[in-house]
Amino acid sequence: MxxxxxxxxxxxxxxxxxxxxxxxxxxxxxxxxxxxxxxxxxxxxxxxxxxxxxxxxxxxxxxxxxxxxxxxxxxxxxxxxxxxxxxxxxxxxxxxxxxxxxxLGKDVKPTIPRVRRLEVKALTEDQIEVLMKNLRRTRDKLIISLLLDTGLRAKELLSVKVSDVNLSNRSIVVRNTKNGETRVVFFTEKTAKLLLVYLEKYRPKKDDRLFDLSYYALYRKLKRLGKKLGVDLRPHILRHTFATNAIRKGVPLPIVQRLLGHKDIRTTQIYTHLVNTDIEEMYKKIFG
Incomplete structure (x- = not known):
């Protein structure tokens, strides 16, 4: 707004x-x-x-x-x-x-710095599989599963309280968002099982944050996990991976936009170029 x-x-x-x-x-x-x-x-x-x-x-x-x-x-x-x-x-x-x-009513037209678009990277299915198999701690598995399932920004994930999570319909109300607008995201049954184990183990209170971590601690944790497996692992790469997989599986772009919390659908469209390889492979498979 x-x-x-x-x-x-x-x-x-x-x-x-x-x-x-x-x-x-x-x-x-x-x-x-x-x-x-x-x-x-x-x-x-x-x-x-x-x-x-x-x-x-x-x-x-x-x-x-x-x-x-x-x-x-x-x-x-x-x-x-x-x-x-x-x-x-x-x-x-x-x-x-x-x-x-x-x-103030002052009309000026300066030169505005142009930001070059950074190449968007996403994990492959094989990389995700290797990553999840090599995780030992329940909390690490849950963090990565939630980021892959929801496309949440790291700061959004770290602001989620236990009371924001609804296990019955596998959803999370995200309140502390980049644009200030509350939205709802969803997670898979596999992640729900991890979440149940995690809540049983750590027993956080309803008003507690789901993960008691700083952004810096989360960033370092992911980089360290990725380094062991030879994968560039950062919070935003998991967000990119979610968006790419959603588009690849046929989720309409406006829905991906809502799930990611983008105000402008043009921001969401940057992920469509990551599935161009799929289009090329399908074309060659059909036409030779």
């Missing part, structure tokens, strides 16, 4: 705080408010003048400053993925500041 922020009082002496208040009142998520606050403060500190007087050139200078600042440390990891992440950050900041300026 698009935020209804209204417009600024043209005589406000504190447009920054007024804008943050407008975000809060409109129902923006804590994460959105945090990103906007950081981006706009950074911009205001850089331009050192009333934001109602800025030009496109001011914004372009600030954007260049962000990009230079992000790459200043020569010792930092300068891989394609890291460089892309820096550009993503700069783009998020620019979009936040442009929304702030639009709210």
């Amino acid at each position: 698009k935020l209804q922020l209204g417009s600024a009082d043209p005589y406000t002496p504190d447009p920054f705080n007024d804008f943050i208040n407008a975000l809060t009142i409109s129902g923006a998520s804590d994460n959105t408010i945090r990103i906007y606050s950081i981006a706009i403060k950074d911009f205001l500190d850089f331009i050192k003048k009333d934001p109602r007087e800025v030009t496109s050139a001011d914004l372009n200078s600030w954007i260049m400053n962000i990009l230079r600042r992000e790459t200043r440390d020569k010792s930092a990891d300068n891989s394609i993925e890291k460089r892309r992440k820096k550009t993503v950050t700069a783009r998020l900041y620019v979009i936040a500041v442009l929304r702030f300026l639009k709210w």
